[in-house]
Amino acid sequence: MNEMVLxxxxxxxxxxxxxxxxxxxxxxxxxxxxxxxxQYMNFPVIAAYTVFFLATLLSILAYKVIPLSMGxxxxxxxxxxxxxxxxxxxxxxxxxxxxxGIGIVIFGILLYSFW
Amino acid sequence: xxxxxxxxxxxxxxxxxHFVLLFLxxxxxxxxxxxxxxxxxxKWFLFYGLVIFCLGTYAIAWQIILKGLPLTVAFSxxxxxxxxxxxxxxxxxxxxxxxxxxxxxxxxxxxxIIISTEKEPEKxxxxxxxxxxxxx
Numbered sequence: 001m002n003e004m005v006l007x008x009x010x011x012x013x014x015x016x017x018x019x020x021x022x023x024x025x026x027x028x029x030x031x032x033x034x035x036x037x038x039q040y041m042n043f044p045v046i047a048a049y050t051v052f053f054l055a056t057l058l059s060i061l062a063y064k065v066i067p068l069s070m071g072x073x074x075x076x077x078x079x080x081x082x083x084x085x086x087x088x089x090x091x092x093x094x095x096x097x098x099x100x101g102i103g104i105v106i107f108g109i110l111l112y113s114f115w
Numbered sequence: 116x117x118x119x120x121x122x123x124x125x126x127x128x129x130x131x132x133h134f135v136l137l138f139l140x141x142x143x144x145x146x147x148x149x150x151x152x153x154x155x156x157x158k159w160f161l162f163y164g165l166v167i168f169c170l171g172t173y174a175i176a177w178q179i180i181l182k183g184l185p186l187t188v189a190f191s192x193x194x195x196x197x198x199x200x201x202x203x204x205x206x207x208x209x210x211x212x213x214x215x216x217x218x219x220x221x222x223x224x225x226x227x228i229i230i231s232t233e234k235e236p237e238k239x240x241x242x243x244x245x246x247x248x249x250x251x
Contacts, residue, residue, distance in 0.1 A: 059146050063147045064150045068144065068147040069201040069210050070204075071200055072140075073219075076227065098230055100229060105223050112216055
């Protein structure tokens with residue numbers, strides 16, 4: 001059981017760092033760029049894709065213990081992380097409807113994991 | 116007639132989207148398979164290569180899907196990954212799938228649909244404008 005929690009944590013870490021990378025991509029996408037190439041070849045974009053790459057390695061590490069059926073369930077936490085990070089870094093508003101939806105997702109994930 | 120054509124086109128994109136999502140689910144299958152081997156061995160590299168291939172192909176295909184379908188439809192349908200994960204886990208890795216898990220998955224799916232079908236005020240305006248344009 002403890003091992004399961006640890007490896008689920010590793011999987012979630014991948015989801016968290018990917019969410020940070022998504023925010024970085026969104027931030028650079030909103031900025032004007034000198035050229036088409038510059039739009040892709042800049043530090044935040046390269047860093048974001050490096051992070052996505054690292055996240056794939058974390059998920060392989062986690063799948064050593066967690067079942068395949070559990071992966072996409074844990075991945076659903078990205079709705080929470082993206083909303084939180086967008087609120088913090090992009091000053092995006094989180095509507096009541098979104099909070100309600102995220103609550104249901106989290107409730108479902110907890111049910112899936114512990115019921 | 117034009118309306119009929121548009122509906123047909125949408126249906127085509129919808130089916131294509133689900134093929135793409137099925138394909139994307141294989142990325143998790145390859146990750147799980149890679150996890151069975153020691154790191155940096157030939158088989159590990161083989162399955163990890165497939166993971167990257169799946170993700171790369173998906174990224175390109177998803178851009179095409181987004182051209183043909185509204186973002187809300189695309190994002191809420193993405194949640195089907197949960198069911199593919201359960202299906203492949205059961206079929207390929209002998210995982211136990213319980214009724215409780217299926218019920219929990221339906222709850223997660225409901226939450227995702229609530230989140231992704233929300234229309235933002237500005238976006239709603241843009242969508243309405245593009246619909247007017249298309250009707251014209």
